[in-house]
Structure formats: C-alpha cells, structure tokens
Amino acid sequence: MNISLEWLKDYVDINLNTEEIVDRIKLHSTNVEKTEKLAQGIKNIVIGKVESVKDHPNADRLIICDVNIGKENIQIVTADKSVKKNHLVPVALDGAILKDGFKIKSRKMRGELSQGMFCSLEEVDLEEKSDEVYKIKEEVPLGVDFVEYFKMNDEIIEIEVFPNRPDLLSYTGIAKELEIIDTAKNFKLPSFKKLNKNNSFDIEITDNNCKRYSAAIIKNIKVNASPLWLVRRLATAGIRSINNIVDITNYIMLETGHPVHAFDLNLIKDKIIVRKAVKGEKILLLDEKEYELMGEETLITDKEKILAIGGVMGGELSGINENTTNILLEVAYFDPVNTRKVSKYHKLSTDASYRFERGIDPNDGEFVMGRLVKLIEEIANGVSDGTITDIYPNKINPKEINLRYTYLNEKLGTIVPEEKVQKIIEKFNFKKEKNTDGWKIFPSTKRPDLEIEVDMIEEIGRVFGYHNIESKLPETTLFHGDKNNFFMFKSEIASLMIGNGYNESITFSFMNINNMWLDKSDLKILNPLSAEYEYMRPLVSYGLLDCLSYNYRNQNRDVKLFEIANIYNTTSDGKTKEVPHLAFVATGKENPNDYTDKRMINYYTFKGVLDNLIDFTNIKNLKIKRLKKEGFSYSQSAEIYINDDYIGFIGLLDSQYADKIYDIKDKVYICEVNLEKIYEFSNPINKENKNFDYPAIKREYSFTVPINKEFQEIEQIIKDSGNIIEKINIFDVYKGKGIDEDKISITITVVYRSYEKTLTDEEINPVEEKFLNKLDSMNINLRQKG
DSSP states (O other): OEEEHHHHTTTSBOOSOHHHHHHHHHHHTOOEEEEEETTTTOEEEEEEEEEEEEEETTEEEEEEEEEEOSSOEEEEEESOTTOOTTOEEEEEEEEEEOGGGOBOOOEEETTEEEOEEEOOTTTTTSOSOOSSOOOOOSOOOTTSBHHHHTTOOOEEEEEOOOTTOGGGGSHHHHHHHHHHTTSOBOOOOOOOOOOEEOOOSOEEEOOTTEEEEEEEEEESOOOOOOOHHHHHHHHHTTOOOOOHHHHHHHHHHHHHSOOEEEEEGGGSOSOEEEEEOOTTOEEEBTTSOEEEOOSOOEEEEOSSSEEEETTTEEBGGGOOOTTOOOEEEEEEEEOHHHHHHHHHHHTOOOHHHHHHHHOOOTTOHHHHHHHHHHHHHHHSOOEEOSEEEEEOSSOOOOOOEEEEHHHHHHHHTSOOOHHHHHHHHHHTTOEEEEETTEEEEEOOTTOTTOOSHHHHHHHHHHHHOGGGSOOOOOOOOOOOOOOOHHHHHHHHHHHHHHHTTOEEOOOOSEEOGGGOSSSOOOOBOSSOSSGGGOEEOSOSHHHHHHHHHHHHHTTOOOEEEEEEEEEEEEOTTSOEEEEEEEEEEEESBSOTTOTTOOOBOOHHHHHHHHHHHHHHHTOOSEEEEEOOOTTEEEEEEEEEEETTEEEEEEEEEOHHHHHHHHOOOSOOEEEEEEHHHHHHHOOOOOOOOOOOOSOOEEEEEEEEEETTOOHHHHHHHHHTTOTTEEEEEEEEEEOSTTSOTTEEEEEEEEEEOOSSSOOOHHHHHHHHHHHHHHHHHTTOEEEEEO
16 A cells, blocks of 8 residues: 555644654554655656647647746647647756656757657656646646646655555555554544435345445536546556546545445436346446356346446446536445455456455445545536435444453563553544453444454554563473484484485375375365365375376476375274375386486386385385285285285386376386384394305296286295295396296295305205295296206
8 A cells, every 4th residue: 555645644744754654654553665755856847838839830740839937938849739728738848857867958849949848647757658748727826846836746655454454545544543653643534525314316235245335416527637636646556547536436445445436327227226146147347348247246236237346346338438427426335255256256356346355444434425525526516415325224333342451461461551551542532431350342343353352452562562562481381302213213214215215205185085096085174275175185195196297297207206194094983093104106217317227117126115114124024915906007016914914005007097197108106105004013123243154055046937926925935945045036027938928937046045054055955946846836837047
C-alpha cells in the first residue's frame, strides 16, 4: 500500500519527518518496503494559457501556439493538435528538467522557434504513458509553478499490509493507526453527506454471500476528465485516471478501504437483484473478456441481464461512458471466503476483490455512500435526492473480548501499568466496559482480525512497544539428551549405503493413492495440502521412484538413491503404526565416474548391496523366495525373509511400469526392507582371530539348473555338505545356445579351507561328491568342473 504524506494530512496532523514516521511504523505496525520522493528534480514548469493557435508554415503535422505565462507571452511549437485556444496547459520553459532528468532547450522546429514544450502527465511522472498534452480544468493563476501549485513534491511510504490487517488498506485506516502509535494527532474522518433511508429503489437479495447492499441514485452528472488533484492522488497509488466518476469510486476505495461501484442507471431495468450464479452463465466484464461462471459467484443483476460479479468486477454492458447522465451507486458487503474462491477460480485479482477477500467494515455503508455522493455532486455536478436504499437483513455486530489484566502481563512477559493499558485501549475508540479482572472490549467491525483475547493482547503489546519489553531467556529445566541405539543403527546403515555409492534422498510422507501401484494406503489425511497428497505412504519406494523419474527426465540417467524413513499402516485393532524402512533404487551405469567401466547395474550387483547390509548386521537364516507380483520382472525379483518373518522385497521393475508410470526407458531396480526387523535380527559381530596360515582351495562348477529352481536351494545344499566350505559365489549365469529353454547355466565358485591344516584332495572330494549327488537328484546337473 502506497501512502502519500500530502494526502494523509487530510485526516491527521503530522509533525514528524519521514524518517521518524518510518521508524515508528516499523516498531509498532508493519514493515516499510521503501520510501520515494515524487517530482524529484522536476523544475521550471509553469502554467500557461494558449491565446492563439496557427498552422506551421513548413510542416503539416505541427502547430504554433502563442502562450501567456503570466509575465510574458512565448511561442511553443507542438505536434499535439488537441491543443486549442484558451486551454490551460503546463509549459516546460527553456532550462526546465522533466522526468528522468530530461532537459528542455529553446530550439527551432522546421524554421520556427519553440521556446519550450507543453507537458503531458507522463513528463511529470504521473502516468506511465500519456497520449496528449494535459489540459488543466481548474482556474489557476498564470505563470505559477505547476509542480508546487498542485503539490506534486510529495513523499510516498510503501508499507506491507498483512492479510490480517485490512484496515491498513485505506487512508483513514492508516491515519487512525498513526494516531494510535503516537505518530500523528487529531484524527478526523472526511466530510460526507447525510443520507436518509427510504428504500425507494427496489433491491432484492437472494444470495447469503451478500450481507448488505446499499444503493443511491444521482442524476444529471457530467462525465468528464478529473481535476488534477484527484488524478495526482490516484497516480500515487498506481491507478490511472479514466473519467471523473470512475476516478471518484477508486478514490473512495483508497480513502475508506470500502470498494464501491457505479452503474449507468439508464441501462438497468427497474430493480437490482443480488443472486447466486447458475453454472454455465456468461458475462462480459470491464476488462472486455467473457467469463463462464462456475455457479458460486454472487451476481448483481436486473430483470434481464447480469450487471457485475459482486466483489470482483463490473460488467461491460452497464459501465459508465461519456454519454452517461444518471447513475446508480453501489456500496455492499460480500462474503470474504466466497469472494476469494471466485477471484481465484477466474484468476481475477482486482483492487476490490483484494479488499473484500480480507474483510471490509460491513457497518460503514452510510458513511461511505455519503462521502461518495458528496464528491460526485462537487466534481461531476450530480444531483442527489438525499436518500439511500439500504438492505441489511442481519446486522453484523462487533465481537466481545474479555481482556484480563493479569493474563495480559503473563503473555507479554512484563508488567504494563494498568493505567497505560487503559490509555492504549482508549486510543482504538472501541466500545469497552471495565470489570473486576480487566475489560470487556467490543472491537470495531473495521478490525475483523480482533476475535479473541490474545488478539487484543497483541494489539496492546505492539502499541506499548515490544522494544520496551526486556529481552530475557525463558526459564526452563534442561536435560541431557542422548542418541538411542536404534538412532545410531540408522546412522550406520546410512553410512553403509553412502559407502555403496548411493545418495540419500528425503521425500514426502504423503502421496496420491492413484500412484500406488504396489501396496495401497488406507490412511487418508483429513486436511491434505492438495489432492496430490491425500494419503500416507505405505512404501518408501514410491517417493524414491518419483525422484529417480525426475532425475531421468532431466538427463541424469545414472542414479542411485536411498532413503530411511517411516511407512504408515493400520494395525488389526484399527490403530496407526509407523514402521521405519530402508529403500534404495538404481538405474544406469554401475560406475559412471569411471569411463573405463562400461558395466550397467544388474540384478546381481544391485543385490550385492543387500548382501552387504546382511553381512554388516551379521544376520543368520536369510531366505530369498521368488516374488510373484504384478509390476516386477518374474525372473529377477524376490521376497526377503529372516526365518519366517517377511522383511521386504528386491527386484527389477517391469519395463512397462517403468515407462508408463515413471517415463524411464532403462532398467530400474528397487529394494525395500523393514529396518525395524533388520535391527531386531542383527547380531553383534564377535571379534576373534582366525588362523589364515593354511591356504584355501578354490573349485569352479558349472550346472544346468531348471529355471524354476532358486539359487538359495543350491547354496544351502553345498553349505550343509561339510564344515570346510568357507564361501560360495556365483561366477557366471548363461542362457542361450546349447542350453535347454527350460534351463539355465550357473557357474559358481566354492572356496574350501581348514584353519587347522592344509587340505588335500582326499579330504575335499567326499564333501564335493556329497553335494554333487544331492544336486543331481534334483535335476541340477554338473556340466563342467574346473
């Protein structure tokens, strides 16, 4: 909100300089964005009267004007042929300085001397773009300084207006605020015409979102350009002058904070009907765009057509034009929530909707209408019969707040003398009653933000001055905190994942249920941020896959991510449970930073990360079972168990799912495990010295294995064959030429070692023969031994 100090002085007396005013506002009221001096450096512009106009002898597009500037006559050559005899105009003389430091010099134009230049409002910084020389409507002495006479040497203070302070969106509200914080004195409302209620014009309200509607008729107006004082004051607020009627409605909005509207009375059929829109109706608004209505709008209509969207914008078909002679003035109160909804739906944010959304005073209608009528009578020569139609079925009364003195001091953390509190309350001019423990206060309806006791305490505090309250730390008892074992365990797992080349990610705990292609959630959020975040996640993998997709779509095709976070589900007794999970996903190259390493991530390298986790936690009895779920590749996916407890899954995402849901064309591997179970089954690793003085013996075996067999079975049979088997590793997997379609070739390495002596073939062969015979009985045949 821009505040013109020249305009502000209409309502209060200010004796402080601008810097002091800014400091007080910052301390007590709101933030100050900036200050600005208008007409800075603009000088040597006087008021002149055009006494004659003639054509330029050497240029068809130019005219020569003889201009009286009081003490002498000068000659001005201009291309603006709208300039006529007897016009009063601002004249920049030789040596004048205009906006942006532009200097004027006398010069010849096509052989004729021009001793200066006529000015538009653009040259004096009152408009962004002007079309013609400004013609002064007032009676003004010739030769006087244009800038000084019209008080253009103004200062602007731009303040930030918070959503809970709609009273600061008006000059009267700001003036009252300055009086309250001892920055100004003698606040007074502007003069207005007292109107009598007679309800002579027919108004019908059928929409509850319009709480009050007032109308007054003014006849015989003359639509014309506005006087310069009005144009200048609107310009300080960034509003361009249109005509005197529209300008007055904008002026009243800025002055009182209450948006008003003017209709051409001759375009209204008999009565005003305030009703709710019907979905699909259309209206052409003043911005010359047609809007299709959603059915929640409050409409101002007559018997035949829509005149305006209440609280947002007027209609083009009932607007003021140069032929308007009779007008109907509207002062109304529209519901803030509905106005915000309508404005957002149509993407129509106007000065009016901005104020209605935040809440205006529903009880200042008679003052606002009286002020509006007075200015139109004075500026547009209108005639009012002194009456108003005011439909206000359910009056909005001030709220009642009980303010306790002891509670106020407790909340502010200091002792504010009771007589000081009394004086501050009196500054607001609120109706009040003293009681035994404080005051009963009835805040004005100008302040919709004051609803409960702490709101009033905040007002007392800021007016008293938070800088006057001693800063001290709150008294509290501190306890020594420590990280529990599970917290340390999670940190160790995170370090392990980072060591495996994975980057940690943090994703939302809530998501769209339509994106849950694996496990669904039944936990719906009561107040979601949006429809995209309505449900709590049942798996951490969903968020990681979204992150993976985002990276992939932004040309980062080699990605390894992990996250340790809670999932949310419902127990059998209906309670909500949070369970910590570890999830990790990967796609692309195994080692993108090494250009010599061409390997792509595959199931076995990806599962190696899980193996590292199991080794790190020293978990026994891990079981891997084939996963049969839609969305996973059948041959490269598995469920993970410890003993008989399910702890998670690992596998290759089905290519169609990866492409359709996540827009990823490459292979995507995902794994998610219950970290709580991992912690539960983890075993401390006993530190012991093993004797590796005796060599190991390594043998390789190639088997043809039925495709429905799991490697875990093979591994377990080999392990159970003897205690000299130290390690079993898969060396190669092959399927193709020479191998039956229902089989696969697997090459494994078995390491034999004794910690007591060097093994001989005679000691190894019986163990080897034992597991080879067992495997052969399961149709797992030895192809080659090395």
